Amino acid sequence: MGKKNKKKEFEFPLIDESEIGNEHDIKCAAYRGKVIHYMINIETTTESIIQVYYFGIPRKDSSRDRLNEFMRKQQEFVSSVISKDRFSFMFKFEILTFILKNHYKDFLKEHDYFLKTFEELINFRNKFAHYNYINYSLPLNPNRIALLYPTTTRSEVAFTTVDVTDKFMKEFFGKYQVLRKDLKEIESDITKRAITESPDSVRQK
Numbered sequence: 001m002g003k004k005n006k007k008k009e010f011e012f013p014l015i016d017e018s019e020i021g022n023e024h025d026i027k028c029a030a031y032r033g034k035v036i037h038y039m040i041n042i043e044t045t046t047e048s049i050i051q052v053y054y055f056g057i058p059r060k061d062s063s064r065d066r067l068n069e070f071m072r073k074q075q076e077f078v079s080s081v082i083s084k085d086r087f088s089f090m091f092k093f094e095i096l097t098f099i100l101k102n103h104y105k106d107f108l109k110e111h112d113y114f115l116k117t118f119e120e121l122i123n124f125r126n127k128f129a130h131y132n133y134i135n136y137s138l139p140l141n142p143n144r145i146a147l148l149y150p151t152t153t154r155s156e157v158a159f160t161t162v163d164v165t166d167k168f169m170k171e172f173f174g175k176y177q178v179l180r181k182d183l184k185e186i187e188s189d190i191t192k193r194a195i196t197e198s199p200d201s202v203r204q205k
Helices: 023-055 063-080 089-103 105-110 114-130 166-193
Strands: 132-133 146-152 157-165
Touching: 023 063, 023 089, 023 114, 089 105, 089 114, 089 132, 105 114, 105 132, 114 166, 157 166
Parallel strands: none
Antiparallel strands: 132 146, 146 157
């Protein structure tokens, strides 16, 4: 019997982005990428704060076995809980809010903009990640991207647009920079507080 002819695998074409998207598509994709990229930094720092708050940090003089067990539990928490899709960015923000309102009241008094700005940037990030945009005629609006997202009420489902310009993005980066600095301050302080007596301790009181 002759050998069966092996079916040739489908080959996808290699094409430049300009072949599938116009100037608006490319600019919108760049904006989306920047927003999501920088908000990942905010999200991972938030995860780090939650992780250190609830697990603490092992002492340097801990035995190797206890240190390994601590690291195993910590990594298990990250992989099986905090990194799951259902453990949303907003839920992490709610946990951080709980920590701050109960243990960092002075910080919130001095940074009264913090929680509001944080939530605002999360919502902004979600719109960029999930909502479509209106492709305006290029000659008329070369520097304007409008996000289109649903606004649902009891009686109707409407759609709202948010104009995104270079100025709008600069405002986002300004808020991001301040929020990032504040989070690093919290992370540093919570790490100093969390030096534990042993890896088995939840955290030092």
